Amino acid sequence: MLRVESISYKLNNRPLLKDISFSIRPGEMVALLGSNGAGKSTLMRLLSGERKPDTGRIMLYGDDLAAYNRKILATRRAYLQQHNPISMAFTVREVVMMGRYGFKSGSSAKNDQTALLETMELCGLTDLADRSMLSLSGGEQQRVHLARVLAQLWDNKDAVLLLDEPTNNMDLQFQHQTLAIAAAMAKKGYMIVVVLHEVNLAAQYASRIIILKDGRKWWDGTPVQVLTPQHIYTAFGIHAQAYTDQSSLKTVIVPKEIKLDAAKFNSNLQVLHQPVYKLKTTETDELINLQSVKI
Amino acid sequence: MKRTVIYTCLSTGLLVSICFSLALGAMRIPLKEVIDTLTHTVGFTVFGGTDHGINEGVIMMIRLPRTLMGVLVGAALGISGAAIQGIFRNPLAEPSLVGISAGASLMAVLIIAFETLLFSSLSQVMGYYLLAFGAFAGAGFTAMLVYNLSKVNGQANVSTMLLAGIAINAMAGALTGLVTYLADEQKLRSITFWMMGSLGGATWQNVSCLFPFVLIPVIGLPFLSRGLNLFAIGESQVELIGLNPNRIKILVVVLATMAVGASVAVSGIIGFIGLLIPHLTRLLGGVDHRFVLPVSALMGALVLTLADMVSRLIVQPIELPIGVVTALMGTPIFLYILIKDKKKLVN
Numbered sequence: 201m202l203r204v205e206s207i208s209y210k211l212n213n214r215p216l217l218k219d220i221s222f223s224i225r226p227g228e229m230v231a232l233l234g235s236n237g238a239g240k241s242t243l244m245r246l247l248s249g250e251r252k253p254d255t256g257r258i259m260l261y262g263d264d265l266a267a268y269n270r271k272i273l274a275t276r277r278a279y280l281q282q283h284n285p286i287s288m289a290f291t292v293r294e295v296v297m298m299g300r301y302g303f304k305s306g307s308s309a310k311n312d313q314t315a316l317l318e319t320m321e322l323c324g325l326t327d328l329a330d331r332s333m334l335s336l337s338g339g340e341q342q343r344v345h346l347a348r349v350l351a352q353l354w355d356n357k358d359a360v361l362l363l364d365e366p367t368n369n370m371d372l373q374f375q376h377q378t379l380a381i382a383a384a385m386a387k388k389g390y391m392i393v394v395v396l397h398e399v400n401l402a403a404q405y406a407s408r409i410i411i412l413k414d415g416r417k418w419w420d421g422t423p424v425q426v427l428t429p430q431h432i433y434t435a436f437g438i439h440a441q442a443y444t445d446q447s448s449l450k451t452v453i454v455p456k457e458i459k460l461d462a463a464k465f466n467s468n469l470q471v472l473h474q475p476v477y478k479l480k481t482t483e484t485d486e487l488i489n490l491q492s493v494k495i
Numbered sequence: 496m497k498r499t500v501i502y503t504c505l506s507t508g509l510l511v512s513i514c515f516s517l518a519l520g521a522m523r524i525p526l527k528e529v530i531d532t533l534t535h536t537v538g539f540t541v542f543g544g545t546d547h548g549i550n551e552g553v554i555m556m557i558r559l560p561r562t563l564m565g566v567l568v569g570a571a572l573g574i575s576g577a578a579i580q581g582i583f584r585n586p587l588a589e590p591s592l593v594g595i596s597a598g599a600s601l602m603a604v605l606i607i608a609f610e611t612l613l614f615s616s617l618s619q620v621m622g623y624y625l626l627a628f629g630a631f632a633g634a635g636f637t638a639m640l641v642y643n644l645s646k647v648n649g650q651a652n653v654s655t656m657l658l659a660g661i662a663i664n665a666m667a668g669a670l671t672g673l674v675t676y677l678a679d680e681q682k683l684r685s686i687t688f689w690m691m692g693s694l695g696g697a698t699w700q701n702v703s704c705l706f707p708f709v710l711i712p713v714i715g716l717p718f719l720s721r722g723l724n725l726f727a728i729g730e731s732q733v734e735l736i737g738l739n740p741n742r743i744k745i746l747v748v749v750l751a752t753m754a755v756g757a758s759v760a761v762s763g764i765i766g767f768i769g770l771l772i773p774h775l776t777r778l779l780g781g782v783d784h785r786f787v788l789p790v791s792a793l794m795g796a797l798v799l800t801l802a803d804m805v806s807r808l809i810v811q812p813i814e815l816p817i818g819v820v821t822a823l824m825g826t827p828i829f830l831y832i833l834i835k836d837k838k839k840l841v842n
Contacts, residue, residue, distance in 0.1 A: 248735065270734065271737045274735065281729075281731070285728075285729065287585060295728065298725055301721045352736065
């Protein structure tokens with residue numbers, strides 16, 4: 201059980217989160233949506249315990265997150281960050297195993313091996329196990345880090361898994377695979393909070409959606425309740441249509457195409473159409489003509 | 496399996512090169528006599544004959560302390576180089592490059608120059624330990640300074656780190672130069688020795704002083720290798736996985752600078768070992784610090800013993816400063832890393 205009690209957070213006197221409250225029950229998979237800078241990643245950082253809220257508190261299984269022992273918290277919360285730069289040529293296997301470093305005592309080596317092999321299999325990494333991280337593509341690296349946070353919580357379903365844009369750089373198959381893994385773990389009793397940009401992924405896999413705007417919680421409910429054209433326009437500033445897929449009864453969002461005319465926003469291109477330049481055949485004119493050919 | 500082979504090869508190599516280091520020099524001593532003298536000192540005989548007269552004296556009084564100093568300094572520089580690179584998350588962070596050695600040598604030079612003025616009573620009590628502690632303090636201070644200077648938004652930034660290193664090296668160089676103007680003839684000679692790096696000053700006295708300063712980090716640092724591995728995926732990850740990042744950072748800096756500081760105090764600045772050795776180790780068997788740290792210590796000991804042999808033999812009977820030899824070996828490898836990883840290093 202995760203309970204967020206009216207938390208606020210400021211950075212350099214700029215309020216990033218304002219009076220946010222909600223609670224998550226075991227088995228729920230919550231998707232966090234919102235435009236860039238809405239406060240999604242900041243909220244994740246607070247939920248992970250990495251940062252402390254200025255006011256309010258976050259309770260995890262009845263205890264204040266701020267008062268948790270570091271080792272115990274590591275068995276109850278795993279957090280996949282948005283950016284995971286790596287500086288040395290660790291192998292895939294070594295990085296996934298890092299998720300188990302907190303278990304020096306208590307967890308047997310057999311559990312570690314099981315977690316390692318199963319999470320690698322699940323994230324499609326078995327064939328990459330001995331490759332260096334530096335030789336992998338962005339999406340493959342992201343899968344390694346996903347396997348690492350899964351391995352961290354492999355023994356304990358009384359835990360919260362925080363995924364900040366887990367599908368970054370992933371191909372279509374693994375975007376769905378990642379969310380399917382999260383949804384399946386939620387079914388077993390894990391609590392999942394996942395930040396997403398793709399609303400349709402949220403609609404398909406999440407059991408609940410929270411939309412943030414300007415650091416506040418605007419909507420909180422099932423995908424059908426939350427994902428309406430009006431809400432999407434308010435949160436993201438884009439017109440969209442919402443349908444219900446007849447076979448799965450899930451909401452499908454189709455954003456309307458935005459149409460732009462390049463000549464209207466690029467004034468450098470407009471210059472070309474002015475006849476003044478056409479009359480002269482100077483060097484600059486030729487240069488401009490050359491450029492226009494390239495374009 | 497592969498790692499067992501590496502451990503075995505390096506240990507054997509180290510033992511063999513120690514024996515050769517004792518045998519070779521201005522005066523050649525047969526290997527048989529070297530082994531004989533060593534085993535006799537420990538308390539049993541292998542080849543029977545025990546009385547080798549002057550040869551035994553050369554080995555026990557001159558070559559053995561020098562060789563042991565090479566082993567200790569090499570191990571210290573190798574392991575601390577690997578640990579510091581782990582904390583900085585960068586294969587270019589090397590004690591002499593980022594100014595840690597310069598900080599240590601500046602403190603050492605200051606202590607030599609002002610010993611009689613300020614520390615006379617203290618140095619009588621503490622002897623060589625004063626120099627070692629002073630160098631340790633200088634190294635620790637510069638390490639923390641460079642680390643904090645190089646952090647941008649909580650991440651150690653490579654270019655800032657190297658620039659901070661340049662600044663500190665220049666500052667320490669200028670201050671050391673200033674001190675040399677104030678120092679008298681005899682002190683000048685010991686100061687010059689610091690700048691070049693040499694194992695020539697080895698005696699049983701300073702080897703025994705160096706010993707604990709190297710032993711503690713060589714035993715202690717490998718216990719922090721899981722934490723160092725986590726630093727490679729980000730300082731914030733250490734905390735998330737349940738380890739204490741600040742404790743790891745402080746322990747690594749204290750242990751690594753302890754080894755660097757004491758090495759600088761007895762042998763001056765020997766550059767590039769801290770860069771070269773961890774890099775070679777990673778090429779051999781991967782980047783996991785549980786492997787890199789102990790093997791860097793072993794390989795550092797081996798390479799410095801060999802480098803010392805080269806410095807003694809190449810232009811006999813004169814000996815080259817060992818810093819020259821290690822720089823000649825290290826610079827091409829440094830350039831090789833630069834060319835190979837050019838893109839990776841600039842974040």
